[in-house]
Amino acid sequence: MKYAVYVDGQEGTTGLRINEYLAQRADIEVLRIDADKRKDPAERARLLNAADVAFLCLPDAASREAAAMVTNPKTCLIDASTAHRTAPGWAFGLPELAKGQRAAIRESKRIANPGCHASAFILAVRPLVDAGLLSPDALLTATSITGYSGGGKSMIAEYEAGGQPKLTAPRPYALGLTHKHLPEMMAHTGLKQAPVFMPIVSNFYKGLAVTVPLHLSQLRAGTTPQQVRDALAAHYEGERFIHVKPLRDPDTLAGGFFDVQACNDTNNVDLFVFGSEQQILVMARLDNLGKGASGAAVQSMNVHLGVDESLGLTGPDLNSI
Ligand SMILES: NC(=O)C1=CN([C@@H]2O[C@H](COP(=O)(O)OP(=O)(O)OC[C@H]3O[C@@H](n4cnc5c(N)ncnc54)[C@H](OP(=O)(O)O)[C@@H]3O)[C@@H](O)[C@H]2O)C=CC1
Ligand SMILES: CC(=O)N[C@@H](CCC(=O)OP(=O)(O)O)C(=O)O
Structure with missing residues (x-):
């Protein structure tokens, strides 16, 4: 059958x-x-x-x-x-x-x-709330860089028609700070306040990365970057589609630049923790169409x-x- x-x-x-x-x-x-x-x-x-x-x-x-x-x-x-x-x-x-x-x-x-930005944000933040490293009262910010296919047929047609110089540069949007993914970001992380969220659409077809910057002082007292990374790894142990990279992923740092498109054509999510002992960036990368x-x-x-x-x-x- x-x-x-x-x-x-x-x-x-x-x-x-x-x-x-x-x-x-x-x-x-x-x-x-x-x-x-x-x-x-x-x-x-x-x-x-x-x-x-x-x-x-x-x-x-x-x-x-x-x-x-x-x-x-x-x-x-x-x-x-x-x-x-x-x-x-x-x-x-x-x-x-x-x-x-x-x-x-x-x-x-x-x-x-889930929404594409929301999936990445929630997968990066929920384990930190569940592990008690991040309070549900935390006031977060997040940015997302995304390919234009996230805007569906009309945005794809706009980008692919060519001839509009403004479309060759990255474009921040949702500047009213009421992006439609905020309710699900809150509901499924447990955060009581919406993050200040700025997505940026750019001149590539697909691929997305959400970045959540954190001062270590925003986390439970004494939390180290390694503990943040380990909390993500513990939460997703055994998950075939979620890959938690080593702290300050040497491959990414060696290349010098973050590749937003590296999960394209997969159903994978890569999670990263970068930064110093005082400040970190938690990043989640995925294919917005995957x-x-x-x-x-x-x-x-x-x-x-x-x-x-x-x-x-x-x-x-x-x-x-
Ligand atoms: N693109 C992305 O990365 C993501 C999209 N989504 C969501 O998925 C949904 C679909 O998005 P996406 O595929 O990008 O959008 P598209 O605009 O590419 O496609 C939407 C399709 O729905 C059709 N349609 C519109 N109204 C009706 C109707 N009343 N009855 C039947 N068909 C209808 C459209 O027809 P026509 O071809 O005639 O316009 C079009 O083919 C949206 O809600 C979007 O927010 C979610 C996550 C990511
Ligand atoms: C580039 C772009 O416009 N992206 C869309 C989100 C794509 C997505 O996840 O869509 P749904 O929430 O509609 O499911 C946006 O930010 O509104």
Whole structure:
């Protein structure tokens, strides 16, 4: 028996990449909507209710509409949008978050896929809160450097059209300090205050790194950089997609520059601790279309179905778009 899987938003950036992952799977039958009916509510409702798993790769409002169309109790929804990431009744699709998260994803028929910046921030900060090194009252800042595919089809078209000199330089944005990922960053780290968060989009397709600068005095008294690194390593022990690098990673320091794109075409997250004995940078790197979006969605599906969590996500056949 094959699982029936429908991707609502199959022509979008996230949907296309999910379909690439699914194309490698013998255990999955993809239900495709006819091109001329992609936005036909009746046809979408039919396919949503025929699916064992349906991915919502849509703007937030369309995701909410799609969720309301599902009446079949067997359909598991995995929503890539921001619509349900802190909503009651939805499991957060980050299996590595904490003990018990896999069970939540396994049991829930409603799974909210994390945002790309939020995934990196949460994976860097949650272990420090859980280990008692960082107080939930901490006042943090974070920056994120991201490729332009994070902005979906419209931003990709803008960058790839060429001819706009302003797009050749990095562009800070969300300067109103109300980025849409802040609620999930707080909800899933336990921080009581939102970080001051500035993302920067730049002239490369994909790849993302979030940096959280910390004075050691912001951490539990006496905490060393090595203890911060070790708390991350302990939290993610045995996790195949999360790689905690050695303190002041010699490979990165030898190169002199941080490579934001080094996790591209993988579902991996690399975590780093750089700095001196007084100040550190905790950094998390991922592919915004991999663990930051489509890879994470497929991983959550695998957890939900109880199949090997890395099925379709590793190996030489992993394509990129
Ligand atoms: N790109 C990324 O890195 C990430 C994106 N996300 C989230 O995933 C979701 C999808 O993003 P992304 O793939 O980038 O966006 P895109 O703009 O690339 O794709 C969205 C797709 O949804 C389609 N669509 C819009 N409205 C409807 C509707 N009412 N019914 C059916 N289809 C509809 C669009 O159609 P049309 O082709 O006609 O425009 C388009 O193909 C968003 O919520 C986004 O925030 C999450 C994490 C990362
Ligand atoms: C470059 C760019 O614009 N990136 C998007 C985030 C991409 C992402 O994670 O999207 P969702 O939260 O929509 O799922 C942004 O910062 O709004």
